[in-house]
Amino acid sequence: MSIRSVIDATTEAVGADPANAQATVQAQGHLVGPTEVALRSGRHSITVDEPAALGGEDAGASPVNYALVSLASCQAITYRFWAEQLGIALDDVEVKVEADLDLRGFFGLDDDVRAGFGEVRVQVTPKGPESPERYEELARTVDEHCPVLDLFANATPVSTTVAVPAPAA
Amino acid sequence: MSIRSVIDATTEAVGADPANAQATVQAQGHLVGPTEVALRSGRHSITVDEPAALGGEDAGASPVNYALVSLASCQAITYRFWAEQLGIALDDVEVKVEADLDLRGFFGLDDDVRAGFGEVRVQVTPKGPESPERYEELARTVDEHCPVLDLFANATPVSTTVAVPAPAA
Numbered sequence: 245m246s247i248r249s250v251i252d253a254t255t256e257a258v259g260a261d262p263a264n265a266q267a268t269v270q271a272q273g274h275l276v277g278p279t280e281v282a283l284r285s286g287r288h289s290i291t292v293d294e295p296a297a298l299g300g301e302d303a304g305a306s307p308v309n310y311a312l313v314s315l316a317s318c319q320a321i322t323y324r325f326w327a328e329q330l331g332i333a334l335d336d337v338e339v340k341v342e343a344d345l346d347l348r349g350f351f352g353l354d355d356d357v358r359a360g361f362g363e364v365r366v367q368v369t370p371k372g373p374e375s376p377e378r379y380e381e382l383a384r385t386v387d388e389h390c391p392v393l394d395l396f397a398n399a400t401p402v403s404t405t406v407a408v409p410a411p412a413a
Numbered sequence: 414m415s416i417r418s419v420i421d422a423t424t425e426a427v428g429a430d431p432a433n434a435q436a437t438v439q440a441q442g443h444l445v446g447p448t449e450v451a452l453r454s455g456r457h458s459i460t461v462d463e464p465a466a467l468g469g470e471d472a473g474a475s476p477v478n479y480a481l482v483s484l485a486s487c488q489a490i491t492y493r494f495w496a497e498q499l500g501i502a503l504d505d506v507e508v509k510v511e512a513d514l515d516l517r518g519f520f521g522l523d524d525d526v527r528a529g530f531g532e533v534r535v536q537v538t539p540k541g542p543e544s545p546e547r548y549e550e551l552a553r554t555v556d557e558h559c560p561v562l563d564l565f566a567n568a569t570p571v572s573t574t575v576a577v578p579a580p581a582a
Binding site: 245246247249250251254255258259262265266267268269270271272273274275278279281283285286287288290292294295296297298299302304305306307308309310311312313314315316317318320321322323324325326329336337338339340341342343344345346347348349350351352353354357358359360361362363364365366367368369370376379380383385387388389390391392393394395396397398399400401402403404405406407408 | 414415416418419420423424427428431434435436437438439440441442443444447448450452454455456457459461463464465466467468471473474475476477478479480481482483484485486487489490491492493494495498505506507508509510511512513514515516517518519520521522523526527528529530531532533534535536537538539545548549552554556557558559560561562563564565566567568569570571572573574575576577
């Protein structure tokens with residue numbers, strides 16, 4: 245199905261019933277090595293690990309690397325959709341994401357340092373025949389509608405449930 | 414290097430100079446299909462795509478799926494490190510993450526709907542011989558130090574730079 249068809253079909257389905265816009269996304273996994281995690285999401289199996297300096301074997305990218313992969317790819321795909329929506333020709337888009345991480349947060353070495361990224365920088369290079377103004381318009385619109393950019397830039401309610409093992413009989 | 418050695422070496426290096434705690438994480442990629450994105454992060458190549466219902470070929474998990482993979486794996490690895498740090502035996506930990514996504518945000522069908530996740534639910538099952546109380550202590554400590562949980566739960570400064578193509582001569 246073309247991007248145009250997806251936009252049209254979704255707009256029609258959601259217009260008929262907003263409940264059609266509700267999706268649930270899932271992922272699950274468990275430790276299979278010192279820091280290696282085997283996960284599944286949809287029909288995909290994904291390996292996450294840490295580099296040797298953090299006790300792993302680099303069997304896959306690390307969690308914070310995957311967070312940036314998620315953001316970079318979400319930007320790229322949102323460019324594709326909104327280029328179609330706005331009628332802007334787009335041949336390709338390159339996205340580079342870089343983030344600062346102060347490991348004192350993760351290791352608990354300074355309570356004033358947050359565990360997560362300090363700052364995230366996104367560099368986007370759209371490619372195609374349109375004017376700079378049109379790509380700037382596209383960029384503004386993408387940043388208002390990119391799900392993972394919203395996840396990064398704003399707080400999201402997260403609830404955690406821990407099922408502790410039953411005490412030994 | 415064992416997790417214990419990593420913790421000890423990092424604590425010593427950061428004690429000598431806090432600059433040793435500063436890391437930069439990167440990822441980059443570009444569109445290679447309607448919604449397929451080819452990325453690199455560290456030495457890893459990663460394919461992201463959308464399912465057919467969103468115009469893709471499901472060649473890889475989607476950006477929002479990878480966001481949850483990032484969170485689930487970060488929880489698992491943070492359990493490993495803090496179990497070591499707190500002297501709590503941990504045989505394994507299972508993590509399931511589920512998130513609500515209202516696609517009206519992405520498609521721009523309702524300006525009052527955010528583009529990102531509405532709510533994220535994390536279910537963790539630590540496994541091992543310790544008392545429930547110790548695993549509850551571990552869970553609390555993990556949630557204070559998990560980088561990707563912090564990324565989800567709190568706002569992070571994100572700056573975007575767009576390099577628009579030069580006007581045709």
